[in-house]
Amino acid sequence: MQRKGLIGWICALLCVGSLFPAQAQEKKDNHFEVSKNLEIFNSLVKEMEMFYVDTIDVEKTVRRGIDAMLGGLDPYTEYIPEQEMGDFKQLVTGEYGGIGAYIRQRNEKGNVMIIEPFEGMPAAEAGLKAGDVILAIDTTKVSSFTNDKVSELLKGVPNSKMTLTIQRPGEKKPRKFDIIRKQVQINQVTWYGVRGDSVGYIYLKSFTDKCAQEVKDAFLDLRDNHHVKSLILDLRNNGGGVLESAVQIVSMFVPKGSVVLSTKSKHAQMDRTYRTSSEPIDTVMPLAVLINGNSASAAEIVSGSLQDMDRAVLIGQRSYGKGLVQSTRDLPYNGSLKVTISKYYIPSGRCIQQLDYTHRKADGSVAAIPDSLTKVFYTAKGRPVRDGGGVRPEFEVKEDKLPTMMYYLAVDTVFCDFVTNWVQQHPTIPPVEEFSISDADFEAFKAYAKEKGFTYDRQSEKVLKNLKEVAEFEGYLEGDSTWFKTLETKLTPNLDRDFDRFKKEVTRMLESEIVKRYYYQKGELLASLKDDKVLEKALEVLANRALYQQTLSTPEGK
Incomplete structure (x- = not known):
């Protein structure tokens, strides 16, 4: 990264929204501090490059500084350099040019292998299987390459040809596969079908710019061709994605013009209200949404807004609690800044953001908002719901923890x-x-x-080791230590x-x-x-129409 680009990047970061007149006085007061610190930073990089005893990789050094600066804000504000923009766009669109397979490096020094080819994609159609170790891509030997480097070489322009050399476990000789890359589109609706007695089921794994159409097509097929009488939308382990797609999915089940969410930022000019803009597909079919602790962001917008509008019952565990909205801003040298610009509020008026990044502890850690400090809001029919801790389901079902x-x-x-x-x-x-x-x-x-x-x-073994060291230091093991040995045996x-x-x-x-x-x-x-x-x-609740309606009805006394 050249110095000119570095200074331009920092100026762009510090001057975001500088044209808003409401902040003019504050920016005038900060002008000297901005200029001073930019000059210090620029001189510091220059002096280190010239006089530090060893050669400095300026790009990596500055990148560490950028990451540290943004890391003190929240996990979602990040710098995306040009070479990483392809992966970022893939997350948004769900599309890329390649062979269509997940790869993984066995360990830090191990070979990269295929772990999951996608159905109907070039890797699967060519005959590649999970466990195949990648030895070479065209004439480039990749045995010592990292996972990211191999991934970069596998991707390319659709319809371009490549030769992949792999070593299949159990075979002595390597195999060669001629593969033609294609535009890989990862379907976000992994599967849909009928469960139980005429209950439709749709699993959505992420929110991309085309996922709403996938959900719509799946629902229409279930309703019109399979004649389902109720629907389950499974958003478990869905980390979110494109906000607009969440609004589109909600619009399928609620009246046109309904408020799905509003966003509030530092600048009032950037505040927005999102309403459904299309006619719904079905506003009466019983609907259940499945969520868990890994359901976040756009998944929480869908589940939370449908809950606030008393349109669906939620089943599972409390969601992650990400009520922050990000936007991308162009930076010099074709990079981008993904920056948190606002908080979102679902129809009841609540924000479900769980972690408070603006008030960090002395050690820099972030605390969750305790339940005792959350506020009560009300759904359209007057049912009480709370803010500050994700979306809570009407029916909580605990999942077994994996050992x-x-x-x-x-x-x-x-x-x-x-x-x-x-x-x-x-x-x-x-x-x-x-x-x-x-x-x-x-x-x-x-x-x-x-x-x-x-x-x-196991974590218990680590804690036991630390406990033993402290107990020895404080003299607790000088006498009878059989109790400790018994505990150690159980935890080994x-x-x-x-x-x-x-x-x-x-x-x-x-x-x-x-x-x-x-x-x-x-x-x-x-x-x-x-x-x-x-x-x-979920099947139990949807089968009991009286329970379903009672759950979503106006509380007595309202």
Whole structure:
């Protein structure tokens, strides 16, 4: 990054909104501080470049400074340089030119491998499979490349040709695949269909600029061709995305002209009110929205606004609590600043932002707004709802927490590697609804993990180690320490014990990983819906029309 570009970038950052007259006096008072600090920063970079004992990578050094500066604001305000704009646009559009597969580096120094090809995309159509290790892209050997570098080489102009050299587990000789890149569009509606007694189900995994049309097409098909009588919209683990798409989805189920949300920023000229602008598809069909702690941003706009308008019942767990709106501003040298410009408020008037980034603790950490300090707002029919802590469902269903061991089994690719070998021995499997692994498969997985020397470091073990050091320092272990040894024995990882203890969780994860190899993302989702307590509760509520209507009715005394 040249000095001219650096100064221009900082000026653009500090002068955002400088044309608003209401802030003129404040900016006049700050003018000297802005000029002084820009001059200091510019001189500092120049002096370090000239006199520091070692050669300085100016671009990386300044980038660290930028990231540190923005990191003190909130996690969503970030600098996006030109070389990262492609990935950013992919998040917004859900499209890119490439082979259509997720890749992953086995570890910091390990090879990059295919972990999930997309159905109907070039990687899958060419015959690439999960577990294939990428050795070369065209004539470039990539065995020592990072995940990001390999991803960059795999992407390219649609219809361009590439040759991929891979090493398939269990085979001695590498394989070569000629692949033609295409415009990869990731469908955000992973699967939709009928569940229970005439209940439509749609799973939306993210909000891109085209996802509303996917939801609309799925709903019309379910209503007109499958004659569903109620609908479940699953937004669990949906981290959000394009705000306008959330408004479009809400507009399908509420009257035209309804206020979905309003945004409030530092400058009144930037405040906006979003209303539904199209005629709805259906305003009477019973609707349930599934959410959890990973449902955020646009997912909370949809679920929260439908709740505030008494249009849907919410089922699951409290949502993440992201009530901040970002916008992008162009920067020099084709970069962008994604900056938080406002907070959003859903129809009841509440903001669901949970973490207060404007009042940090002395150590720099951010605290959540305690429930005792949240305020009560009211839905259209007078039902009480609260702000400051995400969206709370009418029917809360707790999800089982995954043990730490599961995390390490996934991160260390034990699941992936075992399933890669398992799939080679099983050309086909039954449909997802009928498939399950046997006890023999489970025992084989245990043996495989042991053979690979799998270990895991649980948080309880770390805390125990720290406790022991403190206890020794303060003299608590000089006498009878049998109690500590007993505790240490209970908290020491034991593979046989913990595999049997968490057999249900391990089995479900194995089944999910296996069906994904045969039925792609749809199969993985369908496998996850087996024994789904939240889905079962939604089916129960929608089947009981009296309960559904009572839940959304005006409270007595209102």
